Amino acid sequence: MRLAVTGATGFVGGAVCRAATAAGWEVTAFGRRAVADARHLGGAAYRPWDIGAAKLAGPPDVDAVVHCAASATDTxxxxxxxxTNLLGTHHVLVSFPDCRIVHVSSASVYDPFRPTARAKEHEAPVSRYLNAYAAAKAAAERLxxxxxxRPVILRPHAVYGPGDTTLVPRLLENVRGGRLLVPGTGRVLVSMTAVGSLASACLLAAATPAAGVFNIADSNPVPIDWALRGLLASAGIRARPTYIPAALLSPLARVFPGGRLNRYVISQFAIERSLDITAAIDHLGYQPGPTTFPPP
Ligand SMILES: NC(=O)c1ccc[n+]([C@@H]2O[C@H](COP(=O)([O-])OP(=O)(O)OC[C@H]3O[C@@H](n4cnc5c(N)ncnc54)[C@H](OP(=O)(O)O)[C@@H]3O)[C@@H](O)[C@H]2O)c1
Known part of the structure; x- marks a missing residue:
C-alpha cells in the first residue's frame, strides 16, 4: 500500500505515519515545516508543502491520502x-484526484448549541458554529x-496520547495555583479518542472499500471529571479540576469572545459530547479500546 499523509509533523499525522510504516506501507509524509524528525515519521520520506498556498507540484503515485493537516485551534x-482547513483541503483534493481520500475531520462539526449524546453521523454538519475551526471543518467535509x-471522513473527539499538541497544552493554559478551571459540573459524559486507535482507523479507512462518514472514539464515553484527572495525572501535572457553572461563564464569554474560557470551550466541557461509533465498527472493522491514561 502506498500512502501520502498530510499533517505528518503533527500529533495525529505522526501517529498515522508510524503505524503505516510499521505495517510495511510505503509512506510519503507532508508537513508545513522545512524539515521533520525521521523518528516522528516512522522513517517515512518527507516533503514540505504549505497546503494553503497551492496544489502540490509533482505528487507521488499513491493509493490513498490521509489528510490530517489543519490549523487545529479554537482561538x-x-x-x-x-x-488551511478549507482552501488547503481543496488543494489536497486536486493534488490527488484519483486516489482514496481519508479526511480527518472533527466532532466539532456537531451542533455546539445542544448536547451530542451518542451522536450519529447524520446529525452533522449543522448551520451554525461558534468559531472558524468548527465552521471550516464542516465546510471541508462538504467539499x-x-x-x-471514494472519500472517508473520520470524526474523532478529544484525541489523547503521547505527543499530544492540543488537549493537554490547552488544559495547562487554564491551570491556576494547582487548579484546572473548567466550565460546567464535571458530570457530563465525553468520548475520548486514543491517538493509536485513531491512527488504526485511518489505516483501515485507507485500505477498506467502505466510504462515508464515521465517528471515531474509544469504546465508551467516560465522565469528564474522570477524563480530566486522568489526563492531568498522565501528563504529570499536579492540579485538580475546579468547576465554574456555565451559567456564570457564558455572559463573560460573550463580552470576551477570544478568552480561554470562550463559548466554544464552554460548549465542549459543560455539555455532553459523546459519539456513537457503531458505523466505524460495522463498516471499517474499527476495534476501539477503553479510555486509559498511561502513567507519566
Ligand atoms: N488533537 C485533537 O484532539 C483533535 C480532535 C479532533 C480532530 N482533530 C483533527 O486531527 C487533525 C490533526 O490534528 P493534530 O492534533 O495532529 O494537530 P497538530 O499537532 O497541530 O498538527 C497539525 C499539522 O498540520 C500541519 N499544518 C498546519 N497548517 C498547515 C499548512 N498551511 N500547510 C501544511 N500543513 C499544515 C502542521 O504542520 P507543521 O507542524 O509542520 O506546521 C502539522 O503537521 C486535524 O485535522 C484536527 O482537526 C484533532
Missing part, C-alpha cells in the same frame, strides 16, 4: 484557519464528500 486567526474520490 486562531479566522483567515488562517479557513485558508470532500462533493469532489473526493
Amino acid at each position: 486562531g486567526v479566522a483567515d488562517e484557519v479557513w485558508r 470532500v464528500l462533493a469532489v473526493g474520490h
Whole structure:
C-alpha cells in the first residue's frame, strides 16, 4: 500500500505515519515545516508543502491520502484557519484526484448549541458554529464528500496520547495555583479518542472499500471529571479540576469572545459530547479500546 499523509509533523499525522510504516506501507509524509524528525515519521520520506498556498507540484503515485493537516485551534486567526482547513483541503483534493481520500475531520462539526449524546453521523454538519475551526471543518467535509474520490471522513473527539499538541497544552493554559478551571459540573459524559486507535482507523479507512462518514472514539464515553484527572495525572501535572457553572461563564464569554474560557470551550466541557461509533465498527472493522491514561 502506498500512502501520502498530510499533517505528518503533527500529533495525529505522526501517529498515522508510524503505524503505516510499521505495517510495511510505503509512506510519503507532508508537513508545513522545512524539515521533520525521521523518528516522528516512522522513517517515512518527507516533503514540505504549505497546503494553503497551492496544489502540490509533482505528487507521488499513491493509493490513498490521509489528510490530517489543519490549523487545529479554537482561538486562531479566522483567515488562517479557513485558508488551511478549507482552501488547503481543496488543494489536497486536486493534488490527488484519483486516489482514496481519508479526511480527518472533527466532532466539532456537531451542533455546539445542544448536547451530542451518542451522536450519529447524520446529525452533522449543522448551520451554525461558534468559531472558524468548527465552521471550516464542516465546510471541508462538504467539499470532500462533493469532489473526493471514494472519500472517508473520520470524526474523532478529544484525541489523547503521547505527543499530544492540543488537549493537554490547552488544559495547562487554564491551570491556576494547582487548579484546572473548567466550565460546567464535571458530570457530563465525553468520548475520548486514543491517538493509536485513531491512527488504526485511518489505516483501515485507507485500505477498506467502505466510504462515508464515521465517528471515531474509544469504546465508551467516560465522565469528564474522570477524563480530566486522568489526563492531568498522565501528563504529570499536579492540579485538580475546579468547576465554574456555565451559567456564570457564558455572559463573560460573550463580552470576551477570544478568552480561554470562550463559548466554544464552554460548549465542549459543560455539555455532553459523546459519539456513537457503531458505523466505524460495522463498516471499517474499527476495534476501539477503553479510555486509559498511561502513567507519566
Ligand atoms: N488533537 C485533537 O484532539 C483533535 C480532535 C479532533 C480532530 N482533530 C483533527 O486531527 C487533525 C490533526 O490534528 P493534530 O492534533 O495532529 O494537530 P497538530 O499537532 O497541530 O498538527 C497539525 C499539522 O498540520 C500541519 N499544518 C498546519 N497548517 C498547515 C499548512 N498551511 N500547510 C501544511 N500543513 C499544515 C502542521 O504542520 P507543521 O507542524 O509542520 O506546521 C502539522 O503537521 C486535524 O485535522 C484536527 O482537526 C484533532
